[in-house]
Structures are given as structure tokens and as C-alpha cells.
Amino acid sequence: MTYEIAAPEPGGMVASLSSLGYSLPAAIADLVDNSISAGARNIDVEFTWHGRDSWIAVVDDGRGMTEKELVTAMTVAARPLTPRAPTDLGRFGVGLKSASFSQARQLTVATATEGVWNVRTWDLDVVEESGEWRLLHGADSETTTLLERICRSPVKGTVVLWRKLNGYHVDDVTEDDERTQSQFYGEARRTESHLGMVFARFLSGARRRNLRIAGEPVEPWDPFLAGHPSVQRLPVEEIPVGVNSVRVEAFILPSSQQLTGNDYGSAGGPSGWLDQQGFYVYRLNRLILAGSWLGLRGMRREEKFNLARIAVDISAETDAEWGVDVRKSSVVPPVGLRPHLRRIAQRARAQAADVLRHRGQIAARTHGDPLLYAWKVRRADNRVTCRINRSHPLVAAALRSGGGSPENVRALLRLLEETVPVTALRVMHETDTSDDPEPFEGxxxxxxxxxxxxxxxxxxxxxxxxxxxxxxxxxxxxxxxxxxxxxxxx
Missing domain, CATH: 1.10.10 (Arc Repressor Mutant, subunit A)
Known part of the structure; x- marks a missing residue:
């Protein structure tokens, strides 16, 4: 057959890569993926405001790249020079370019392996004007000055520098524009929250990475509050998927009454309690999807399920089965796995709703009609107390002068036996504090x-x-x- 070479036109390709829908935090997370895959122990994200010349950089002390490796890394959708390692967080080989082009018109990468630094630059203005994929050697003088300033190690590592930032590199943005400056640093705070969630497993433990934004450590955010004594854990399940398996563990978080105000606010996560309920899908310990019911039939977000969160660990070999997208932010579970995920989700949702329902009962017991309950259970000053409700009609009758007839006393004793507030005490009791009821106030x-x-x-x-x-x-x-x-x- 005859054929034609229909090579993509650079300007159109750039437009396509720039519109993949990355948020700024997600785009920076893609760069951090590369740093972790390169063995970096220290990763710094820099946000610097200079009006229309503001810039963002990711600096690491990883193994760096040779000149040939750098050119391959900067080539759009190039085939890697070597097979991907099992621990490589990359997916399609376009993350560096697609993430960068979604946020900036100029991408410069400087990298060194043994003290020899190599620099390449994509300037999308040059690409569009020339109609060619001109990967520039080195960088312009202003960019070179910035690189010299932010390079941490003279021996090895990589710097990814974004200039001509989208939304900021325009004529009407000046350095004294306080409103836009506030927006810029607000993005830095959102990025910090996002990275703390996505890379939480890399930010703790014996081999943790040091990830910083503007010099401040990024704190890991654990959506499952795994260290809290009141968290309920469902049994871990290892579910086969082809020759691989998926690890699933469900957690029922404590209710607001079992958390301090600060802990409850933090546990809500970057998106808030409602949006953070559901499945958390991890690929090689990197969070891919945070808080979703994965489109499972009949599984909608509802307030009563806020305490249900489920960790799902998948292997890199199952990317295709899970439909992991370019941005590593969306997945579709394999058809054969969905009944198992639905079963686990139903159990977790039921237990989460049960915790909140019991909490509602405790609130009603504490603040409701004083004539309803024979027992009064309270928690105050880190102490649980349990008292017979003297306002209850039968108790009041037994206490009235002449009202303590044998029939009334027998009825009261039977009522107290049948309504011992076991559930209220169990829900209100904190296992990590000395709050047991003590006679006569201890x-x-x-x-x-x-x-x-x-x-x-x-x-x-x-x-x-x-x-x-x-x-x-x-x-x-x-x-x-x-x-x-x-x-x-x-």
C-alpha cells in the first residue's frame, strides 16, 4: 500500500499537550515522581514571585541524567533508552513535557551525573514560530542566572525550571500586584497539601524523602488515621487480578467527638470530608486517586459515609487493566474486581453509617428530652460519667415520698437492668485515655x-x-x- 507521513504539526501538538487538564499541584506531582524515580532523597519545590517573570522550580539530588538521557527525556513520547525499573513512577514517558507545557511556555532542565551539567530548553514560542521541534541547547542568560542560583549540588541532581507561567506571564501582571501575588502563593499552599497527600508514604518511615516547598517540609497526610486507637480496620484482602493481585484494606475513621478540633479539621483532607470518602488507589505507594467510589453502581457520596475510606494497592503491571491515565489521576477498576470492591465498600459504608448513627443517639441522649432515658452518660473534662436519670418518670416516682412501693421499685430495677448504656459507654469511651467512670468523682x-x-x-x-x-x-x-x-x- 502507498502511504503518507502525517507527522503532527508542532503548534497543534503543543496545544494538545497543554490542554490535558493538569492542575498546578498535579503537574508538580508529576515532576516529583521523576525525582523519586531518580533516587532523590531531597526534593525542593520553589515558588518565586516576580510579577510576569515569576517562576517555579523542582530541584533534586537524584542520580541525574547524561546528555543522551536528557535529550530522550525532553523528547515528546520518546521510547526510553532503558526499560523502566519496577519502581519507576512514570507511566507513558510524557509526564515531564505534558505537565510542564500545561503550566508554562518555557521548560528548562539542567542535570548532572558526575559533575558535568547538561542543559536543554523547550520554548513554546520558538516551536510555534518555527513550526519545528527545536530543543534548545543551554538556556538564555536570565534562565542561566536562575539555574546558578538554585542548583544545590555541584556533582549530581536535576533542576526543572518553569518560566513564562500560564496566567502570570502577561503584560498587565506587575510585581506589585498584591492580588495576583496572593493567588500565586495560594497555589503553593494547595500544592503543599496535594503533595503531602499523594506522597505521604514516601514522607515517613526509615527511607523517607525530604520534600520541601519554599524550604518548609511537606507534612504527610494519612487519610486513614492509621495511628489513632479509635480507627476500625476491616480485614485486609488480597484479590487476584490475572497473574497479579490487589491489596484492599478498609478503615472506619473516628467520629468528630473522638477527635480534637484540629485533628478533625486535618482528617477532612484537602477537599473536605464529603469529597475524601471512598477508595484511595495507590500505585507503587504513590496515590493515584483520592476519595472516589470508582463509579460502582449505587455508590454515591453521602454525609453518612464520610468515615469510610478504603486503601487499594495496585502494581505497575496492571496499569492497563486499571486504565491509569496520563495524569495519573484517574482509574477504572477491572470488571472482574468490581464485585469484590463493591462488597468491601458496602460493608465499610454500613459500619461508617453505624458509627454516625450511634453518635447521633449519644447526642440525643446528651441533649435530648430528659424524660426518655433512664441513664445519663456524659463526657466532660476527659472523664466519662454514668448516672441514673432522676428526671425519668419511674425514677421520680420511686423517689417521691410514699412513692417507693415495691411494684415501682421492682419496675425501676428491671428498667435499669434492661437499659444499661453499654453502646453509649463504648462509643464515648476513648481507649487511649484514662476516662473510665470512677465512683464519687474519683x-x-x-x-x-x-x-x-x-x-x-x-x-x-x-x-x-x-x-x-x-x-x-x-x-x-x-x-x-x-x-x-x-x-x-x-
Whole structure:
């Protein structure tokens, strides 16, 4: 067959790569992927405001690239010179270019392996004007001055520098434009939150990376609050997918009453509680998707499922089966796996809703109609207390003068037996604090109330035929008086 070479026109190709829909945080995350894959231990993201000449750079101390490797890395959709390593966070070989072109008109990469620095530049204005893929050797004088300033190591590493930033490199943006400057540094804060979520597993542990923005460490964000004692974990499942497997673990987070105000706000994540519920898909420990029900039938975001979060770990070999996109921000689970994910999600959602429902019951018990509950359970000052509700009709009747008939007392005792607030105590109790209810407010010595009650028990035993000595001996071992000093001196 005859044919024609229909090579893509550079200007149109640039426009296509620039419109893939990267957010700024997602684009920078793609650059950090490359740094981690290059073995970097220290990665710095720099945001510097200079009006229309503002710039962003990612600097690492990884193994760097030779000149040939650099040219390959800068070539759009080039075949890698060597097969991808199993730990390579890359996907299609276009991340550096597509992420950069979505944010800037000028991309410069400077890299060194053994103290020899190589520099190449893409200037999209040059590409469009020439109609050719002209990869420039070196950089212009202003860019060279910036590179000299921000290079950390004289021996090895890589600097990716964005200039002519989209939305900022325009004539009406000046250096004293406070509104636009605030927007620029607001993007830096959003990037910090995003990177802390995406690379959380790389920012902790024995081999953690040091990732900084403007010199400040990026703190990892754990969506599962795995270290909190009140988190419920469902059993881990290893589900086969072809010759590989997928690891799935569901977590039910504590409710707001079990977290401090700061912890509750932080646990909501960058997007807030509603948007952060659901599945979290990790590829090689890098978060691909944060908070989604993966389009599973009937699985919608609802407030009552806010506490359900599920970790899914997939291998790089299953990229195709999961439909991982260029931006590494979207996945579609394999058809054979969906029933298993749905089953796990249904269980997690049910337990999350149950926690909130019990919390609602506790709120009703605490703030609702005083005539409804025979027991009153409270948590205040890190102490749980449990009291019989003296406003309850049956309790009030038993306490009224002449109202303590045997029938009323028997009915009250049976009611108290049947309504012991086990659920309320379990939900309200914190396993990591010493909040167990203590008799008579935890006093170690006798007070008037404890003494009066002990006296009445003592008199009741005397009336029942025990000697004073036997009655005192019985009180001595009777809870809670066995823990209170002051009854046994006489």
C-alpha cells in the first residue's frame, strides 16, 4: 500500500499537550515522581514571585541524567533508552513535557551525573514560530542566572525550571500586584497539601524523602488515621487480578467527638470530608486517586459515609487493566474486581453509617428530652460519667415520698437492668485515655455523699441481722468503698 507521513504539526501538538487538564499541584506531582524515580532523597519545590517573570522550580539530588538521557527525556513520547525499573513512577514517558507545557511556555532542565551539567530548553514560542521541534541547547542568560542560583549540588541532581507561567506571564501582571501575588502563593499552599497527600508514604518511615516547598517540609497526610486507637480496620484482602493481585484494606475513621478540633479539621483532607470518602488507589505507594467510589453502581457520596475510606494497592503491571491515565489521576477498576470492591465498600459504608448513627443517639441522649432515658452518660473534662436519670418518670416516682412501693421499685430495677448504656459507654469511651467512670468523682477519701450511702448500707445490714462487726467487714470489701479511705478507722 502507498502511504503518507502525517507527522503532527508542532503548534497543534503543543496545544494538545497543554490542554490535558493538569492542575498546578498535579503537574508538580508529576515532576516529583521523576525525582523519586531518580533516587532523590531531597526534593525542593520553589515558588518565586516576580510579577510576569515569576517562576517555579523542582530541584533534586537524584542520580541525574547524561546528555543522551536528557535529550530522550525532553523528547515528546520518546521510547526510553532503558526499560523502566519496577519502581519507576512514570507511566507513558510524557509526564515531564505534558505537565510542564500545561503550566508554562518555557521548560528548562539542567542535570548532572558526575559533575558535568547538561542543559536543554523547550520554548513554546520558538516551536510555534518555527513550526519545528527545536530543543534548545543551554538556556538564555536570565534562565542561566536562575539555574546558578538554585542548583544545590555541584556533582549530581536535576533542576526543572518553569518560566513564562500560564496566567502570570502577561503584560498587565506587575510585581506589585498584591492580588495576583496572593493567588500565586495560594497555589503553593494547595500544592503543599496535594503533595503531602499523594506522597505521604514516601514522607515517613526509615527511607523517607525530604520534600520541601519554599524550604518548609511537606507534612504527610494519612487519610486513614492509621495511628489513632479509635480507627476500625476491616480485614485486609488480597484479590487476584490475572497473574497479579490487589491489596484492599478498609478503615472506619473516628467520629468528630473522638477527635480534637484540629485533628478533625486535618482528617477532612484537602477537599473536605464529603469529597475524601471512598477508595484511595495507590500505585507503587504513590496515590493515584483520592476519595472516589470508582463509579460502582449505587455508590454515591453521602454525609453518612464520610468515615469510610478504603486503601487499594495496585502494581505497575496492571496499569492497563486499571486504565491509569496520563495524569495519573484517574482509574477504572477491572470488571472482574468490581464485585469484590463493591462488597468491601458496602460493608465499610454500613459500619461508617453505624458509627454516625450511634453518635447521633449519644447526642440525643446528651441533649435530648430528659424524660426518655433512664441513664445519663456524659463526657466532660476527659472523664466519662454514668448516672441514673432522676428526671425519668419511674425514677421520680420511686423517689417521691410514699412513692417507693415495691411494684415501682421492682419496675425501676428491671428498667435499669434492661437499659444499661453499654453502646453509649463504648462509643464515648476513648481507649487511649484514662476516662473510665470512677465512683464519687474519683475521690480517694470519704466525702459526705459516700459516707451517707455507706451508712445506709451498714444500717440495712444491721437490720437484716448482721452484727456491727460483720457489717463493717462486709463494707470493707464492698465496691466502691473498698477503694475509699475513711470508713475503717472506727
Amino acid at each position: 475521690r480517694g477519701d470519704a466525702n459526705a455523699e459516700a459516707t451517707e450511702i455507706a451508712q445506709r448500707i451498714y444500717e440495712a445490714m444491721i437490720s437484716d441481722g448482721r452484727s456491727p462487726t460483720a457489717a463493717r467487714e462486709r463494707l470493707r470489701v464492698m465496691p466502691p468503698f473498698d477503694q475509699i479511705q475513711g470508713f475503717w478507722s472506727g
